Amino acid sequence: MRSTRAQDSDRQYRMPLKDVLQQIEARFGVKIKYNENQVKDRNLTYALWRFRPTVDETLSQVLAPLDLKVNKEKEGVYKLKEYEYYRWPVQEGWEKLDTLAARYRNKASWELRKDSLRKELWSALKLSPLPAKPVSKPIVTPVRKMDGYTVQNIALEILPGVYVNGSLYRPMKAKGKIPVVLSPDGHWQGHRFRKDAQIRFAMTARMGAMAFSYDLFGWGESGLQFKYEDHRKSLSQTVQTLGAVRILDYLLSLPDADTSRVAICGGSGGGSQTVLMAALDPRIKLSIPVVSLSSYFYGGCPCESGMPIHLCGGGTNNVELAAMAAPNPQLxxxxxGDWTAHMPEHDLPYLQKLYSYYGKRELMENIHLPQDGHDFGFSKRKPVYDFMIKHFGLNEKAVKDKQGNYDESKCTIEDEKALYVFGKNGEKLPGNALKGYENLEKLFQ
Structure with missing residues (x-):
């Protein structure tokens, strides 16, 4: 007859996770919050062998094999969460950045790293080589005239049957060549149709630049071709990157586009795309990532981290990618109130050091708003305006009142459907429009 000890070993000291958490609570005098779905049917082998002298060590040992973690809400209170690959402890993010920084000591070694990264990024996105550009012409709506600017909706075919839709804001009376500003946006409710988004694009145009805002994959009019939930799939990052490249191709083909003054500015997830595009495309000469950049946050949506871009070059992060914009001006x-809270402490000095390799430390700027939260309110828009005026020579008088304050009151806020290309109900969607994520996947096989 086999011993009890042998039988226990055969079962690998297995216990239901719920029972293990209860024992942790009892042993360390803490509270662990969770819902039943998080612990249902989850078991842990060698359960009690994973206990360590402290509660934090024990929780790490117990939860990591199950792809779980906890957030510490306050002393003695923890909340169970699924493991988030894109969110690291602050110190771990900083240590990763320090490891990256040790790989280069001067401009020459950094340029080698940057060139290698760029090639790997294109490959990781499945965009090396770039797919053939469809020969179809842009689909445009009539121009709408506003106070000091115009708006026109445009759709571009970026892959066979796949369209990116957006709106082009232009100055009403522009002379000579004018700057180009790509304007991706984040995951805020309403996306590019929000009031604060429309104001930013309109103000950019009133200052004398053209701004193009466009839909996230699966959102806005892209929802005519793909489901909303498709945005949370990996190819969303690839399609959004390709869309930005094709938009830039189109804008720079316009006779009045100034190819020496090309910018990209986006917030949150749009900030992640801002960093990626500035790293990938040398045509971009100025970048402004807003409430997004951090060495310990990789982007919580697959449109930011769904493709293995952060595994390139033996591992990278968004701050190193942002450094690839050097020596171009970057704000x-x-x-x-979010994962950018520690930017001035560690990430900014790293970026300034990289810019100093080019003798351009002053072109790397940071506006930190410690009392603010995760939004694109006026406190963020104002430094955006200031930075573009400073580096692109835009017309500040066109957007300021007699007291020298920015005046956004002349910006028209349109109904969402007024910004559609394919009609209020999608009735003008081209006949060749590809539909369904499974068909999109076939284009990349």
Whole structure:
């Protein structure tokens, strides 16, 4: 007859996770919050062998094999969460950045790293080589005239049957060549149709630049071709990157586009795309990632981290990718209410050091708003305006009142459907429009 000890070994000291958490609570005098779905049917082998002298060590040992973690809400209270690959402890993010920084000591070694990264990024996105560009012409709506600017909706075919839709804001009376500003946006409710988004695009146009805002994959009019939930799939990052490249191709083909003054500015997830595009495309000469950049946050949506871009070059992060924009002017806007809260402490000095390799440390700026949260309010828009005026020579008088304050009151806020290309109900969607994520996947096989 086999011993009890042998039988226990055969079962690998297996216990239901719920029972293990209860024992942790009892042993360390803490509270662990969770819902039943998080622990249902989850078991842990060698359960009690994973206990360590402290509660934090024990929780790490117990939860990591199950792809779980906890957030510490306050002393003695923890909340169970699924493991988030894209969110690291602050110190771990900083240590990763330090490891990356040790790989280069001067401009020459950094340029080698940057060139290698760029090639790997294109490959990781499945965009090396770039797919053939469809020969179809842009689909445009009539121009709408506003106070000091115009708006026109445009759709571009970026892959066979796949369209990116957006709106082009232009100055009403422009002379000579004018700057180009790509304007991706984040995951805020309403996306590019929001009031604050429309104001930013309109103000950019009133200052004398053209701004193009466009739909996230699966959102806005892209929802005519793909489901809303498709945005949370990996190819969303690839399609959004390709869309930005094709938009830039189109804008720079316009006779009045100034190819020496090309910018990209976006917030949150749009900030992640801002960093990626500035790293990938040398045509971009100025970048402004807003409430997004951090060494310990990789982007919580697959449109930011769904493809293995952060595994390139033996591992990278968004701050190193942002450094690839050097020595072009870059403004990072951060706040105290999200993962950008520690930007001035560690990430900014790293970026300034990389810019100093080119003798351009002053071109790397940070506006940190410790009392602000995760939004694109006026406190963020103002430094965006200031930065573009400073580096692109835009007309500040066109957007300021007699007291020298920015005046956004002349910006028209349109109904969402007024910004559609394919009609209020999608009735003008081209006949060749590809539908369904499974068909999109076939284009990349």
């Amino acid at each position: 990072v806007i951060s706040d105290g």
